[in-house]
Amino acid sequence: MATKKPETPLLDQLESGPWPSFITGLKHLASDDDKQYAPMVNSLLGQLEHSYETRKGYWKGGTIGVRGYGAGIIPRFSEASDKFPESAEFHTMRLMPPAGMHYSTDLLRELCDVWEEYGSGLIALHGQSGDIMMQGISSDNVQPAFDKMNEMGFDLGGAGAGVRTSMSCIGAARCEQSCYDEAKAMRMVINNLLDDMHRPSLPYKFKAKFSGCANDCVNATHRSDFAVLGTWKDDIKVNQGELKKIVETLGRKGFNDQVVNMCPTRALSLNDDDTLEIDNESCVKCMHCINVCTKALSVGDEKGVTILVGGKRTLKIGDLMGTVLIPFHKMETEEDYEWLVELSENVLEFFADNALEHERTGEMIERIGLVSFIEGVGVDVDPNMVAHPRTNSYVRMDGWDEEVAKWNERKGQNSKTAAAE
């Protein structure tokens, strides 16, 4: 029997225009009269139209989970279920996608089949933390749907005060600017923290994100407590023949305007013969010249990562930027990846032990100071951690000589290592 279709004059206006319309998609589902999800989607459209009329949301949270896990389902119960009873329960299941969000069509079709059988037929690819959001399922169907998707190789993602689903850029799979194996690093770090994702008991959420270079395509710097950004230590590689071709295309003025003068540390200079001179010691690996000259310039060989901590969005104290914790660590061997896993564990553990309730890593660092934080996680001070040294003399410095001795000792060790290499 055909379900009664709600009147949706406001939503209907979102079907015109050239961009793909989610309303058209919802209506398609609502018209699948022989499917179990049609009544739920009709009801959902009714409630959404009601939201558009009244400019209010009508969902509230609750507690829904799967056996063995304490997170991963976003419960949604309707506060307007008297009017829209078939979507009274409309939960989202968060799934972690394959790193880099690669899919075979077989895998996506299998997901669709599960969602046709148990869910609303609505899937968001992807949420802001990188989850596949299977949107709209009744409480009773959550467990069987999870069992099927879990058997396909999918695991639930994070929610609440725990480790959250992560993202890594396309990186090594397709991008020559990739400076480490982003997918491998992401999977090693996150898969080691699953207990804190599936059974959340942290002060608040903890996000890690993995970008292969300073272009930061997954927005790690702003959007994660633990941001891993690819970089390199040696010289930018230059193919002077290809470079001359770019100078020819852009013209000298164009090349100077668009490449040389946009270098943030004035490390570039166009020679009289249209070759490029690079002051590699001043280069901060910002990627700009490499972005413009993709064939002529490329990242160096001594690749690794810079790690920033404490990025987050507005609540509670305002937006915070991630700041440098590890200026550089090479990423070559299995031990390097294990080092990264251990560091992420230390940072998470310090956060779990020291943050106040509902405090993010960045807020905790702002409260206790970066020095207490790095001492807690066992990282040495480094001038790359600051935009500039202190400008305020209000600090007690009677431990000065000991700190200088530590610095000199580290410097001695570093030069010994360098000499050995």
Add this chain to the structure above:
Amino acid sequence: MSEAQEAPRMPDECGVPDPQQYMHPTLKKNYGAWDWHDRPQVGVLHHVAKSGDEVWTVKAGTQRQMDIHTVRKLCDIADEFADGHVRFTARSNIEYTVADEGKVAPLVKKLEGEGFPVGGTGNSVTMISHTQGWLHCDIPGTDASGVVKSLMDAMYHEFKHEEMPNRVKITTSCCQINCGGQGDIAINIQHTKPPIINHDLVSNMCERPAVVARCPVAAIRPALVNGKPTLEIDEKKCMCCGACFPPCPPMQINDPEHSKLAIWVGGKHSSTRSKPSFHKLVIAGIPNNAPRWPEATETVLKILYAYKEGGKPWERMNEWIDRIGWPKFFELTGLPFTKFHIEGWRGGRNALNASSHVHL
């Protein structure tokens, strides 16, 4: 317990799936060994591996909240035109990779024919990163998908053409938590009135000390109303951020009239050229005008076209404004500059002009 009774199935904590099994074979073969890339046309990337292998990637926009028919249609296109593999970007664009250049044109034609715009590469306006809104969030002041649909309709040309100084990343957020994130342009809810409290429900629904602790300006305190324990707000202190609403739904912050939209510009995630930056307020008080949000769309276009006109190649929104100065920005966009644009939060003096550098 009878032997026939099965133990309940416990989850396989398999974690993040390995992408190698799903990615295009040419990507898998050349993993970590790429050489260079270029963009032969808008919406198409061309990558060359050190082995000499080449792939072409066609990028198309989607509505993000997709019905299974749409997902299956995208899969059909991949099976017929693109070797059976797809990936998604962080901004909900779909990418088809092919190892044969001859497959690009038919794939582009098919996608366009099915209503998926090809574009979003390089210096275009790519898909808006957004949140859930009225469709699924428990605290939204507005919708997400509808705002994004309206804006992307208006910026359709800019998605399909690379005519901007540099890439433009736009975000929307349905509350002041700003889940949409930082953007070159961010369209976010800004509440303008304190929450309206249903005192009958507070003691049953809210963990009161946690709600008190959640307020950024310590404006919430315990109270008794009609003999019931509840919470009250010092409305002189309250700056209407809505932080109390998620942990305490009876403190309703959303208001059909007084929850407005504000637009912020100059957020940048990358460390490319300039250091990353946060977006800055440029205009508030825009009505939350469903279903098409015409006032917000008009303002976004005004800002976008000023940048398109004035930005130099490779300058992101914030870098363009850094060069021309804020007075010029407000002049070019015709937006008003008010006392609300001046930062008053902690560290706010750092946002003042401590120099004699003025734009006259």
